[in-house]
Amino acid sequence: MNRRKRATQTHVYDTVVVGAGPTGIAALYRLAKYGVDAICIEQGDSPLASIVDYPEGLVLSSPADHYQLAGIPLDCRNGETPTREDVLFYYSRIINSFNLRILSAHRLVDVRYVRKIHAISCQTQNGLMTLRCRNLLFTSWFERKKLKFSIPRGSLVRITDRFSNAIQAAGKTVVIVGGGLSATEIATYLMMSGQSVTILLRSQQRSHHLNPDFIKLLNATHSRLILEVRKIEILRASIRATSAGEEHEIKCDLLIVRIGQTVSPLILKTLKKLTILNGEKLRALASLSTADNIQHHSRLAKTDVSAEAIANKWPDLFEAFTSGKKNVWIAGGILHIGSSAAGVMVSILTALISVDIMMNKVAPGKIARPLPLFLYENYKKLMKFDQQDVGDLRPLLVKSVTRSLVPLTGLETTFGVESALATQKKIKATRAHTLAEHLIELSTGSNTIAEVVTKLKGKFTSDQIVIEFYQLFYSDILTWLPANNRR
Numbered sequence: 001m002n003r004r005k006r007a008t009q010t011h012v013y014d015t016v017v018v019g020a021g022p023t024g025i026a027a028l029y030r031l032a033k034y035g036v037d038a039i040c041i042e043q044g045d046s047p048l049a050s051i052v053d054y055p056e057g058l059v060l061s062s063p064a065d066h067y068q069l070a071g072i073p074l075d076c077r078n079g080e081t082p083t084r085e086d087v088l089f090y091y092s093r094i095i096n097s098f099n100l101r102i103l104s105a106h107r108l109v110d111v112r113y114v115r116k117i118h119a120i121s122c123q124t125q126n127g128l129m130t131l132r133c134r135n136l137l138f139t140s141w142f143e144r145k146k147l148k149f150s151i152p153r154g155s156l157v158r159i160t161d162r163f164s165n166a167i168q169a170a171g172k173t174v175v176i177v178g179g180g181l182s183a184t185e186i187a188t189y190l191m192m193s194g195q196s197v198t199i200l201l202r203s204q205q206r207s208h209h210l211n212p213d214f215i216k217l218l219n220a221t222h223s224r225l226i227l228e229v230r231k232i233e234i235l236r237a238s239i240r241a242t243s244a245g246e247e248h249e250i251k252c253d254l255l256i257v258r259i260g261q262t263v264s265p266l267i268l269k270t271l272k273k274l275t276i277l278n279g280e281k282l283r284a285l286a287s288l289s290t291a292d293n294i295q296h297h298s299r300l301a302k303t304d305v306s307a308e309a310i311a312n313k314w315p316d317l318f319e320a321f322t323s324g325k326k327n328v329w330i331a332g333g334i335l336h337i338g339s340s341a342a343g344v345m346v347s348i349l350t351a352l353i354s355v356d357i358m359m360n361k362v363a364p365g366k367i368a369r370p371l372p373l374f375l376y377e378n379y380k381k382l383m384k385f386d387q388q389d390v391g392d393l394r395p396l397l398v399k400s401v402t403r404s405l406v407p408l409t410g411l412e413t414t415f416g417v418e419s420a421l422a423t424q425k426k427i428k429a430t431r432a433h434t435l436a437e438h439l440i441e442l443s444t445g446s447n448t449i450a451e452v453v454t455k456l457k458g459k460f461t462s463d464q465i466v467i468e469f470y471q472l473f474y475s476d477i478l479t480w481l482p483a484n485n486r487r
């Protein structure tokens, strides 16, 4: 290691959060509420790096409210089907609105704990840098599994595990390796863009490959699945896949590899060094499968596997979650069995609880074992709104302005008026609701939600008002601005 290149900050943060996904940002948000001197380090080029990597326009399987922090509304075109872009936009606004501090392109590579201070080594563009803190909260767990290939000299096959837009593959012959949801999303997206793809699976088809629409797409684009692939070799302008003793030589310009995720060996090594987790837990985590995989591969039942059965196969990190040993805290996907359908919501919840335990605001005794089952069964009950923050937001009618708040002129103004009329018609047609009309009228960007509640008191209950506000936030009628005093 080049010592001259290491920069050490003398400042000692109270808390450093590792990973700026929804879980890390939730933790940072909660820490900011308590006035804690906290910062987050993120290895990607921006916060939400893992979501930036989803295919553009991807419709998430979770509704908008699963991605919300402490009830702050994720306003979008349709709350049932938020997109990658809606989520990225929302978190940008959260970071701005609550002045959250995030250092991107800072990858944690090592931690030393000396005299109650953590010295965190981060790999940055300018070499190694050391940050110091009293509390360290891990929210970064999963990384993509890699396949090692030997690539012959002069091979024209490009191999990648990153894919976000069909244009990357346009005009190319594409082979996708992987049978999980990510690989299938990419395949579907490419087939919908008119591309023919070959998908290589290690196993038999999974349920999503049997979806009739997926099969129609496969047929319509002359795409195909090759099952039980055991070996893949890269050739000059093609690949050779061996399945069930049969060899397939497939022309290939672009090989996209999406074979699932694994728990980061680097993070496990760091927790081992800090003696937070023992050998048994580390082994369980290293071999951890996702809840979806446990369900898929389980011999317990092919059709339905209960939460309890999955929880039994999941490592219980109760101790590490509640004890704060050496002032190390953990939150996120490693703690629970939320599948992709509710995963992020439970992960966000664990971040909020973890910070509350750290700040002595919640007694660890309130949390029961086994932790994965406790979280799975109680997350709805535990999820609380941050009344103060939600009340402070200033709702704004999305009518004559664009999302980027550029005033519309000329032709666009005409469009703006038309769309405002359409919006009003939509409200009248779908819910002839005087409350909605009141809220739209008062959503000028200067009243706060709390002020609107006060103004309409007597006519409607505050619960009615808040519920109606959320309906409008989830139908592209209202957006919100942060509290005036935060800017």
Ligand SMILES: Cc1cc2nc3c(=O)[nH]c(=O)nc-3n(C[C@H](O)[C@H](O)[C@H](O)COP(=O)(O)OP(=O)(O)OC[C@H]3O[C@@H](n4cnc5c(N)ncnc54)[C@H](O)[C@@H]3O)c2cc1C
Pocket (backbone or CB within 6 Å): 018, 019, 020, 021, 022, 023, 024, 041, 042, 043, 044, 047, 048, 049, 050, 051, 054, 055, 058, 060, 061, 062, 066, 106, 107, 108, 109, 139, 140, 141, 142, 182, 185, 264, 266, 332, 333, 339, 340, 341, 342, 343, 344, 345, 347
């Ligand atoms: C295509 C796709 C669709 C999905 N859809 C849904 C959905 O609809 N609903 C749902 O609940 N879940 C969904 N998921 C799962 C989803 O990724 C998680 O729910 C969500 O991102 C979890 O947030 P997180 O903050 O816990 O983890 P992440 O978003 O993975 O954040 C962890 C962060 O830590 C960073 N990091 C890792 N190692 C280090 C290090 N050493 N130093 C610094 N930073 C580090 C990573 O770059 C990352 O930004 C989907 C996943 C995929 C791939």
